[in-house]
Amino acid sequence: MSDLFDQALLADEPEPRSSVERRSARRDRAERKRRRRRRTAVAVVLSLLLVAALVVGAFLVLRPLFDGTDTPAADDYPGPGSGSVPVVIEEGATGAAMGSTLVEAGVVASQQAFVDAFSANPDAAQIQPGTYELMAEMRAEDAVSALLNPANKSELRITVPEGWRAEQIFERVASVAQIPLEDVEAAAEDREAIGLPEQAAENPEGWFAAATYTLEPDADATAILAAMVEQTTSTLESLDVPADEQHEVLTRASIIEHEVNREEDRGKVARVLENRLQNCSDDGLIGMDSTINYGLGRSGGVPERSELDNADNPYNTRIHPGLPPTPIGAPGVAAIEAVLDPPEGDWCYFVTVNLDTGETRFTGDYSEHLQNQELFREWLATNPTDDEG
Structure with a gap:
C-alpha cells in the first residue's frame, strides 16, 4: 500500500479520547445509576405506605364484623312518649337548632338522634316555625313526623269578615284569644304600638283588615291588632295607593262593603260614589243609609225619618256633604279594588230591591230611581226584614 492510502484509513478512525474525557463519562454513568436507584427507593417506600394504609383501613372497617362492635348510636328514647310539651320552632331554625330545642324541652334524648332522623326524612325541610304540642321522651324519628303534622301546631286563628266594625272586631279578638275586652280596646288606642299610620283618623275604624289571621297562641291584643293594621297597609301599598289617599280609599270601600253584597255591583257603587262626589245629584250629598x-251604632236597617233628619250624626251623609269622617267598617280587597278602578257609567242613584237575592237597580235618572224605590217598598211589604241602600 501507498502511504497515501494508509493516511486516508487513519483519518476515518476516531481519535482516542483523553483521560479527562474518559473520567467524565464514567462519572456521568455513575450519577445516572444513582438517580435510578433513588427513584426506585422512593417508589418502593410509597408503595409500602399505600399498602399499609389499605391494611389499616380494611382492619378498621372489617373489625366490627368479627368482634361484634359498631359505631355507638346516638342516644334516643324508645318512645312513644307521654304527656304534652309546648315547643317553639323559630323561623329559619336548622335541624341541629331544632334538636337542641327539643332536648331542652325533654322531647328527644339527644340532638344527634334528632339530626339523624331529620336528615333521613326527605320532608323535614318543610317543618314550619311556630308553637307545637309534642309528647315528652319521643323517638327522634317520631318527633320529626310530629313536627310535620299540622294537627300538632298550636295557633290562634281569628277571622274578620268584610264590613265588620271595629267594636265587633275587638269583641271577636277578646273572645277567641281569651283577652279581656278592655285590654283589646286599650291596645287599639296605642296608635304607635299597633302601627297605625299618620293618615289614619283618630278613630282607627277601617284599618283592621278583613282577613283570616294565624298567630302564635300567646299573642297579645297589641300583636293581634298590629297584624291587622299591617295587613291593611300591605294591601294598600301592593295596590299602589298613595299614603295621602289611603284614608279616603278605605272610607269609600267600606261604604261599598255595606251597600251591596254582589260582586258585579261593587264597581257600580264605586262609580255612584264618584259621580255623587262630582255633584251628579246637584246637592253635594252621597246620601248613603249605611253611613247613617x-x-x-248599627250595621243595617232602614233609618227612620227622624234619623234621616238628625244633623247631630256626623255620619249622616243625607245632611253632611262629602264622605263621612272615617270608614264605617273593614273593607275587603275586592271593594278596595272597585274604588280604584270603577266601571264607566252615569249612575247617580241605586237601590237594592230584593234583600234576599241582593238585586240592585242603578240609574242616572232620578224619576227611574223613584220607581226603583217603589219596587223596594213592595218587597218590604211582603218581607219581614228591611234594609235600603
Whole structure:
C-alpha cells in the first residue's frame, strides 16, 4: 500500500479520547445509576405506605364484623312518649337548632338522634316555625313526623269578615284569644304600638283588615291588632295607593262593603260614589243609609225619618256633604279594588230591591230611581226584614 492510502484509513478512525474525557463519562454513568436507584427507593417506600394504609383501613372497617362492635348510636328514647310539651320552632331554625330545642324541652334524648332522623326524612325541610304540642321522651324519628303534622301546631286563628266594625272586631279578638275586652280596646288606642299610620283618623275604624289571621297562641291584643293594621297597609301599598289617599280609599270601600253584597255591583257603587262626589245629584250629598246606620251604632236597617233628619250624626251623609269622617267598617280587597278602578257609567242613584237575592237597580235618572224605590217598598211589604241602600 501507498502511504497515501494508509493516511486516508487513519483519518476515518476516531481519535482516542483523553483521560479527562474518559473520567467524565464514567462519572456521568455513575450519577445516572444513582438517580435510578433513588427513584426506585422512593417508589418502593410509597408503595409500602399505600399498602399499609389499605391494611389499616380494611382492619378498621372489617373489625366490627368479627368482634361484634359498631359505631355507638346516638342516644334516643324508645318512645312513644307521654304527656304534652309546648315547643317553639323559630323561623329559619336548622335541624341541629331544632334538636337542641327539643332536648331542652325533654322531647328527644339527644340532638344527634334528632339530626339523624331529620336528615333521613326527605320532608323535614318543610317543618314550619311556630308553637307545637309534642309528647315528652319521643323517638327522634317520631318527633320529626310530629313536627310535620299540622294537627300538632298550636295557633290562634281569628277571622274578620268584610264590613265588620271595629267594636265587633275587638269583641271577636277578646273572645277567641281569651283577652279581656278592655285590654283589646286599650291596645287599639296605642296608635304607635299597633302601627297605625299618620293618615289614619283618630278613630282607627277601617284599618283592621278583613282577613283570616294565624298567630302564635300567646299573642297579645297589641300583636293581634298590629297584624291587622299591617295587613291593611300591605294591601294598600301592593295596590299602589298613595299614603295621602289611603284614608279616603278605605272610607269609600267600606261604604261599598255595606251597600251591596254582589260582586258585579261593587264597581257600580264605586262609580255612584264618584259621580255623587262630582255633584251628579246637584246637592253635594252621597246620601248613603249605611253611613247613617254606622253613626247610630248599627250595621243595617232602614233609618227612620227622624234619623234621616238628625244633623247631630256626623255620619249622616243625607245632611253632611262629602264622605263621612272615617270608614264605617273593614273593607275587603275586592271593594278596595272597585274604588280604584270603577266601571264607566252615569249612575247617580241605586237601590237594592230584593234583600234576599241582593238585586240592585242603578240609574242616572232620578224619576227611574223613584220607581226603583217603589219596587223596594213592595218587597218590604211582603218581607219581614228591611234594609235600603
